[in-house]
Structures are given as structure tokens and as C-alpha cells.
Amino acid sequence: MKFSENWLRQHVPTDAGRERLAAVLTAIGLEVEDVAELGQDLDGVVVARILSAEKHPQADRLQVCRVDAGQGEPLQIVCGAPNARAGLVAPLALVGARVGDLTIKAAKLRGVESNGMLCSAKELGIDADASGLMELPDDAPVGAPLAGYLGLPDASIEIKLTPNRADCFSVRGIAYDVAAALGGTVADHDATPVAATGTATLPIELGAGADAPRYVGRVIEGVDARVRTPVWMAERLRRSGVRPVSFLVDVTQYVMLELGQPMHAFDRDLLKGPVGVRRARAGERLVLLDGREVELDGEFLAITDADRPVALAGVMGGMDTRVTDATRNVFLEAAHFAPAAIIGRSRRLGMHTDAAHRFERGVDPQLPRTAIEVATRLVLDIAGGRPGPVVEAALEEHLPQPRPILLRRARLARVLGLQVPDAEVARILRALGMEVEDVAGGWRVLPPSRRFDVAIEEDLIEEVARIHGYDAIPTTLPGGAARIAAPSETRVAEDTLRAQLVARDYHEALCFAFVDAQLLDHWQAATGSVPLSNPLSAELGVMRTMLLPGLVSALGRNLARQQSRVRLFELGKVFAAAGPGEAPVETARIAAAIHGDARAEQWGEPARAADFHDLRGDLDSLAACAGAVLDYRRSDAPHGHPGRSADVWRVDGGEARLGWIGELHPRLLRALDLDGPVLGFELDLAPLCRRAIPRPQALSRYPSVRRDIAFVAPDTVPWSALEATIRRAGGPLLSEVRLFDRYLGKGVDPGFRSLATGLILLDKSRTLTDGDVDRAVAAIMAALRDEHGARIRS
Structure with missing residues (x-):
């Protein structure tokens, strides 16, 4: 928010100097980012009129001007500005005046005397425009000091506002905070209703419910739209970062900056009526004031005339009904729109407007009528006209209503750590425009309708703290007993998982929780995604609905920067849409992605690319932290490589699907512009971290027996199915299964593979006999033969 210092002082008179004012603004949370001083030391600079401008006899780019400076005899000035011409009113620095670091003296330029200097706005420190002389209105008083005429010296102050302080997007809103901080009073503002002298009206219809619960309009007939914007108004706009356009447009901008209420002016003769507000219909098109044509849908609010869109509510007006110099009858409008109905709409169109910036954060719902009255008075005073009656449509049940808040004296003292005097508390809150009533134990406070950010007791405590002064709050150590929560033995801490992956040569990544919708489409993971407003x-x-899309994108950025071996992991949440009106479902997950060699470059072993089994080893190490037993089953995930990916299940203590592991599909890699294989896993965190309480068990006093078998099984049967059969058939004597060899080639039929397996058998109560072992092995082979068509390899 940028504004004129003098304009602010008009609303809150104060003796505080500029530096003090800037320091106070920053101290109360309205951080001052820049203070641009304007028009300092303009003694000797007056308003002057060029009577004639003749070509310099010795220079093509210079002119010899006769200038009326209000001193009787015209002065001769040599000027090189391209816009110097007879009749132009411009600033003149007389002999002896200082312009910047230059003291003006009488001089000869190419043999011609010059007694002063006609100035540009930049030379005077008023504006950045150095393209020519500063052009003043024709009715500017010749000979008058320029500083007095332009209201100088002044300063353009720019403050940085937090999103909750929408009320300070106006000079008057800032004035309340300054008055509270400096012990002043906000000056009265004339918003007296202007009596109607005409009968012209336009009916208003509200069709958007809670999105647009108030709309106020007024027709003013017989306006002189060609009148020039007064200097005082134009200068305040410029110093607030707004370029004057035309009087009727400038009035709406001026009221918005002063009061905080965005407004719009329509050419009444281009409207049929009634004027309405409704949701736009899909496919409707509208040409905006900036000349672009946009296609609307049901997410936008449209201002309509006889049901045709004529403006984009809360964002920008339409080209077809704009005011011009030919406008004679104007329709002024001011409305209240719910922030949720405006937020993000201008960004969807690739634009940013001051109106949308304010409506997105919240505008005082009681302000539209006041703004209409103030704007009406300005139009009548400057451009004339006959105002009709104010027409207002409102849905009171949808308008935000301030509610009283109880501020407890004891709670205030406890939170701040000091006792603020009762009189000071009441003064601060009343200076901020709040209604304060003394009650037992504290105050009942009704915030003004413009303060959307004040809703609970803590908000009032914050107001007292920032105005009383954060530097006045003592620094004390917290007291009382600290409650220490012991970590649960039934859950593995996330830091343990982090440490385990870091120990296995991974780096942790932090990715955005929001991603490109097109990226999710590549992963075929857009179902159930939650769009941001x-x-x-x-x-x-x-x-994001998955962690891997963002993590693999980060991996790709590392590869693009000459990192040939990348190993990343992330712990974070994914989000899925719930039912209408419900919050998205959040699920904590852990994911990892790798590319490149299995080991860092070294001399001890030959380089080889990381594969599925390397990644599985890393995942098994995580599972071991929780004592989890994992099972890997064939996966049909669309982002996974067929035959090189698996669904991960936890099978101890009941079956639960944890997630996915494997190599990414080549088609996905091409879409992501990645070369070479990329592997990854993504698991739900909660079931992975579940851990049974460790219970000690005695080691068996009896020896185990190992029996190795080699059998031939069809290629189509996964090892996980074979292992499950072996464990089931082996019964309680089988304590461990070890796959130690896989063979394809001579002696093995096509479509089959030979698997060599070590069976570890053990009984904790006795020594096993050869008969016990033979019976167990026979049961296992019979089960493999019956269920999977396997046979002992000869």
C-alpha cells in the first residue's frame, strides 16, 4: 500500500515528524518499505506560463522562450525540452533557486541570455518523468509558489501489509492505527448523504447469494466528463502509485484509496437495466477495460445489464460500458463481495488489480453506501450533475456481522506478562474504532465491521500489545513445571527412519505440497486431487496425491546439474478430496527415489547401476527398524515398469498394504524428460512405523538343521508365492527360508527356472531326527508340486 504522507496527516493530525511516523508504522506492524521524499527545498520555484517559444538562432534543439512568472515583465528563458510551447504552464526556477544540487544563475546559452530554468518533474524531485517540462493545468495561478500549489513538500510512503490487515488498504484505515499509536484522534470525514435532485434510477438484482450480498448504485445525470481532474486529487493519486486517467475514473480510484472501497463508473446511456450480480455461465465472453477478451465460467461473478455480462465483479469493468469524455450520465456502483468469491479469479486470468487485491482480503460490508455518497459529492463539486436517489439491494442474512468479544483483564496480563492500565486498554481499543464497555473482570468489545481479523480474545490482546508497544513487554523466562512426554514404544520415530536412510547414503528433500496438475496426469495420479482456490x-x-512426482522432479533437476548419482527421500503428507464441505484427507508417507550407480565411485569394486534389489534392501532396512515383515507382490500401478515393480505389504500382525516399490515406467520417464532408469518407493508412514513391544525369548538349546533343495518352477510363478507355500507347508519346525541361487540355461526347460533354497529347521524342545527333517522337506515339495507345478531338479 502506497500513500501520500500529507493525505494521511489530513485524516490524523499529528506533530510527529516523518522519521517518527515511519518508525511508529513499522512498530505497530505496518512495515514501512520505502519513503520517497517529494518536492523538498522548492523555494524560488513558481508557476509560470510560456508566452512564446522561438527557435534558438545557434542551436537546433534549444528554444528561446518568453515566460510570464507573475513579476510584471516576462523573463527570457532558454529551454531544450521537447514539449516547450506557447501557452504551456510549467514550473520555473527563478535565479537564486536551488534545483537538486544546482543553484540557478543568470547565464548565456549559445550567446542568448537565460534568466531561470523551466523544470521537469524529475528535476524538482516530484516524479520520475524526465521526458519534458512538467505540464500544469491551464488555470494554475501564474506566479504562485509551486510548493503551495502542489501541496509540497510531501512523501510517498509504501508499507508492507500482512494478509489479515485488509482494513489498512486505505488511508483512513491506516489513520486509525496511527491515531492509536500516537495518542491522536482520527479527524471527522464528511460522508453526509447527498440529497437527490433527479429521479433517474436503475433497478438492481442480486442473484449470487452470499457471494454478493450488497450492491449500491446511483445515477448522476448531466456530468461534464471532460473536466480535468483537480491537481490536489491527481497528485494524491500519483503519490499513491496510481496514474490519473480521466476525472470519472479518478474519482473511483480516489475513494478506493481513501476509504478502501473499490468502485466502478458505468456510462448510464450504455446500460438498459436492471443491473445484477450472478455467477457467470460457462462460455460467456467479456471484453475488459484493458482490451483483452476473456471466457468466463461458473467460478466467476459477473455484473450484468439485462442479464448480459458488462463487468467482472471484484476484478475489472467491461469495455462496452466504460465512461469516456462523451459520457453525460454516469452510474456509480459500490458492492460487497465475499472474499471466497473473488480470491484467485484475477490470477486465473493472468492479471492483478487493486480492486481484486482488496476484495480477496475483505472489504468493510458497511462501506458501499458511504463510498457512493463521498464519490457523489466529489463528482457534483467538480463535474456538476443531478444525482438520483441511491438504490441499494442487500441480503442482510449473508452480510458479516461483528460480534462482541470478552477481553478478560487477567488473561491480558497473563499473556503479555505485564499489567497494562485499564484506561490505556480502553483508550487503545476505542482509538482503533472499537466500542468498549466495562464489565466485571474486563471489557466487552465490539470491533468495527472493517476489522475482519478481530474475532476472538487473543486478537484483542494482540491489538493491545502492538499499540502499547512490543518493546514495553518485558523479556522473561517461562515458569512452571515442564511436562515431558515419553516416546511411545509402539511406534518408530520419524527421526529414526531419517537417520537410517541418511546412513544408507540418501539426502532428505523438502518438496512443495502443491504441484502442477499436468504432472499428476503424467503419473496418472490426478484422481481425487484437491485444487487450490x-x-x-x-x-x-x-x-499432491503422491510424494514421488515432486521427489522425482527434484531428482531430475539434480541430474540436469551434472549429478550422475542421486538418492533422495522425503517424509511428508499427501492429500485426497473428501466429501462436499469436508476437509481433504491427509496421509503421512515416506518416499525415496534413486538413479545412477549402486555405490559411489570407488576402486574396490566395479561400477554397476542400482536395481530393484538395491532399493528393496534399503526398504528392508527401514522395515527392520520396526521389526516389520514385508511381502512384495506383483503390482499393476500405471507409473511402474511391468515386471520390475511390486506392491509392498506388511504381513506380521495382520496384512496391510503399505505402498509401492519399483522402477518407473519408460513411458513416464519420457514424459518427464529423464534418461536412464529411475527407481523409487512410496509407503504409508503409520503402518510402517507400527512396532510391537519387544519381548525377550530364550535361545534354543538344541541345534538347527539345514537342508538345501533345488527345484524347478514355472517362470510365471513369483518367488513370493513360492516362499509363502514353503513356509505354510514347513509348519512350526521351519524357522527360516533362504533363496541363494537362481539358474536358467542348460538342463532347465524353457519357461522354467531353477531355484536353490536353504531350509533352516529347528525345534526348541528337542533335537530333530533325520525322519523329522525328511518329513518336513517332503511336505514342502508336495505342496510346491500341487500348488505351483514345481519339481525337484535332477
Whole structure:
């Protein structure tokens, strides 16, 4: 928010100097980012009129001007500005005046005397425009000091506002905070209703419910739209970062900056009526004031005339009904729109407007009528006209209503750590525009309708703290007993998982929780995604449904920067849409992605690319932290490589699917512009971290027996199915199964493979006999033969 210092002082008179004012603004949370001083030391600079301008006899780019400076005899000035011409009113620095670091003296330029200097706005420190002389209105008083005429010296102050302080997007809103901090009073503002002298009206219809619960309009006939914007208004706009356009447009901008209420002016003769507000219909098109044509849908609010869209509510007006110099009858409008109905709409169109910036954060719902009255008075005073009656449509049940808040004296003292005097508390709150009533134990406070950010007791405590002064709050150590929560033995800490992966040569990544919708489409993971109402950019428009898309994108950025071996992991949440009106479902997950060699470059062993089994080893190490037993089953995930990916199940203590592991599909890698294989896993965190309480068991006093068998099984049967059969058939004597060899080639029929397995058998109560072992092995082979068509390899 940028504004004129003098304008602010008009609303809150104060003796505080500029530096003090800037320091106070920052101290109360309205951080001052820049203070640009304007028009300092303009003694000797006056308003002057060029009577004639003749070509310099010795220079093509210079002119010899006769200038009326209000001193009787015209002065001769040599000027090189391209816009110097007879009749122009411009600033003149007389002999002896200082312009910047230059003291003006009488001089000869190419043999011609010059007694002063006609100035540009930049030379005077008023504006950045150095293209020519500063052009003043024709009715500017010749000979008058320029500083007095332009209201100088002044300063353009720019403050940085937090999103909750929408009330300070106006000079008057800032004035309340300054008055409270400096012990002043906000000056009265004339918003007296202007009596109607005409009968012209336009009916108003509200069709958007709670999205647009108030709309106020007024017709003013016989306006002189060609009148020039007064200097005082134009200068305040410029110093607030707004370029004057035309009087009727400038009035709406001026009221918005002063009061905080965005407004719009329509050419009444281009409207049929009634004027309405409704949701736009899909496919409707509208040409905006900036000349672009946009296609609307049901997410936008449209201002309509006889049901045709004529403006984009809360964002920008339409080209077809704009005011011009030919306008004679104007329709002024001011409305209240719910922030949720406006937020993000201008960004969808790739634009940013002052109106949308304010409506997105919240505008005082009681302000539209006041703004209409103030704007009406300005139009009548400067451009004339006959105002009709104010027409207002409102849905009171949908308008935000301030509610009283109880501020307890004891609670205030406890939170702040000091006792603020009762009189000071009441003064601060009343200076901020709040109604304060003394009650037992504290105060009952009703915030003004413009303060959307004040809703609970803590908000009032914050107001007292920032105005009383954070530097006045003592620094004390917290007291009382600290409650220490013991970590649960039934859950593995996330830091343990982090440490385990770091120990296995991974780096932790932190990715955005929102991603590009197109990225999720590549992964075929867009189902159930949650779109953002107000995304930071189009590339960050939806909440992630998986961790891997963002993690693999980060891996790709590392590969693009000459990192040939990348191993990343992330712990974070994914989001899925719930039912209408419900919050998204959040699920904590852990994911990892790798590319490149299995080991860092070294001399001890030959380089080889990391594969599925390397990644599985890393995952098994995580499972071991929780004592989990994992099972890997064939996966049909669309992002996974067929035959090189698996679903991960936890099978101890009941079956639960944890997630996915494997190599990414080549088609996905091409879409992501990645070369070479990329592997990854993604698991739900809660079931992975579940851990049974460790219970000690005695070691068996009896020896185990190992029996190795080699059998031939069809290629189509996965090892996980074979292992499950072996464990089931082996019964309680089988304590461990070890696969130690896989063979394809001579002696093995096509479509089959030979698997060599070590069977570890053990009984904790006795020594096993050869008969016990033979019976167990026979049961295992019979089960493999019956269930999978396997046979002992000869």
C-alpha cells in the first residue's frame, strides 16, 4: 500500500515528524518499505506560463522562450525540452533557486541570455518523468509558489501489509492505527448523504447469494466528463502509485484509496437495466477495460445489464460500458463481495488489480453506501450533475456481522506478562474504532465491521500489545513445571527412519505440497486431487496425491546439474478430496527415489547401476527398524515398469498394504524428460512405523538343521508365492527360508527356472531326527508340486 504522507496527516493530525511516523508504522506492524521524499527545498520555484517559444538562432534543439512568472515583465528563458510551447504552464526556477544540487544563475546559452530554468518533474524531485517540462493545468495561478500549489513538500510512503490487515488498504484505515499509536484522534470525514435532485434510477438484482450480498448504485445525470481532474486529487493519486486517467475514473480510484472501497463508473446511456450480480455461465465472453477478451465460467461473478455480462465483479469493468469524455450520465456502483468469491479469479486470468487485491482480503460490508455518497459529492463539486436517489439491494442474512468479544483483564496480563492500565486498554481499543464497555473482570468489545481479523480474545490482546508497544513487554523466562512426554514404544520415530536412510547414503528433500496438475496426469495420479482456490502459480495449482512426482522432479533437476548419482527421500503428507464441505484427507508417507550407480565411485569394486534389489534392501532396512515383515507382490500401478515393480505389504500382525516399490515406467520417464532408469518407493508412514513391544525369548538349546533343495518352477510363478507355500507347508519346525541361487540355461526347460533354497529347521524342545527333517522337506515339495507345478531338479 502506497500513500501520500500529507493525505494521511489530513485524516490524523499529528506533530510527529516523518522519521517518527515511519518508525511508529513499522512498530505497530505496518512495515514501512520505502519513503520517497517529494518536492523538498522548492523555494524560488513558481508557476509560470510560456508566452512564446522561438527557435534558438545557434542551436537546433534549444528554444528561446518568453515566460510570464507573475513579476510584471516576462523573463527570457532558454529551454531544450521537447514539449516547450506557447501557452504551456510549467514550473520555473527563478535565479537564486536551488534545483537538486544546482543553484540557478543568470547565464548565456549559445550567446542568448537565460534568466531561470523551466523544470521537469524529475528535476524538482516530484516524479520520475524526465521526458519534458512538467505540464500544469491551464488555470494554475501564474506566479504562485509551486510548493503551495502542489501541496509540497510531501512523501510517498509504501508499507508492507500482512494478509489479515485488509482494513489498512486505505488511508483512513491506516489513520486509525496511527491515531492509536500516537495518542491522536482520527479527524471527522464528511460522508453526509447527498440529497437527490433527479429521479433517474436503475433497478438492481442480486442473484449470487452470499457471494454478493450488497450492491449500491446511483445515477448522476448531466456530468461534464471532460473536466480535468483537480491537481490536489491527481497528485494524491500519483503519490499513491496510481496514474490519473480521466476525472470519472479518478474519482473511483480516489475513494478506493481513501476509504478502501473499490468502485466502478458505468456510462448510464450504455446500460438498459436492471443491473445484477450472478455467477457467470460457462462460455460467456467479456471484453475488459484493458482490451483483452476473456471466457468466463461458473467460478466467476459477473455484473450484468439485462442479464448480459458488462463487468467482472471484484476484478475489472467491461469495455462496452466504460465512461469516456462523451459520457453525460454516469452510474456509480459500490458492492460487497465475499472474499471466497473473488480470491484467485484475477490470477486465473493472468492479471492483478487493486480492486481484486482488496476484495480477496475483505472489504468493510458497511462501506458501499458511504463510498457512493463521498464519490457523489466529489463528482457534483467538480463535474456538476443531478444525482438520483441511491438504490441499494442487500441480503442482510449473508452480510458479516461483528460480534462482541470478552477481553478478560487477567488473561491480558497473563499473556503479555505485564499489567497494562485499564484506561490505556480502553483508550487503545476505542482509538482503533472499537466500542468498549466495562464489565466485571474486563471489557466487552465490539470491533468495527472493517476489522475482519478481530474475532476472538487473543486478537484483542494482540491489538493491545502492538499499540502499547512490543518493546514495553518485558523479556522473561517461562515458569512452571515442564511436562515431558515419553516416546511411545509402539511406534518408530520419524527421526529414526531419517537417520537410517541418511546412513544408507540418501539426502532428505523438502518438496512443495502443491504441484502442477499436468504432472499428476503424467503419473496418472490426478484422481481425487484437491485444487487450490488461490494458487501461487498455475504450475502449483493442486495438492499432491503422491510424494514421488515432486521427489522425482527434484531428482531430475539434480541430474540436469551434472549429478550422475542421486538418492533422495522425503517424509511428508499427501492429500485426497473428501466429501462436499469436508476437509481433504491427509496421509503421512515416506518416499525415496534413486538413479545412477549402486555405490559411489570407488576402486574396490566395479561400477554397476542400482536395481530393484538395491532399493528393496534399503526398504528392508527401514522395515527392520520396526521389526516389520514385508511381502512384495506383483503390482499393476500405471507409473511402474511391468515386471520390475511390486506392491509392498506388511504381513506380521495382520496384512496391510503399505505402498509401492519399483522402477518407473519408460513411458513416464519420457514424459518427464529423464534418461536412464529411475527407481523409487512410496509407503504409508503409520503402518510402517507400527512396532510391537519387544519381548525377550530364550535361545534354543538344541541345534538347527539345514537342508538345501533345488527345484524347478514355472517362470510365471513369483518367488513370493513360492516362499509363502514353503513356509505354510514347513509348519512350526521351519524357522527360516533362504533363496541363494537362481539358474536358467542348460538342463532347465524353457519357461522354467531353477531355484536353490536353504531350509533352516529347528525345534526348541528337542533335537530333530533325520525322519523329522525328511518329513518336513517332503511336505514342502508336495505342496510346491500341487500348488505351483514345481519339481525337484535332477
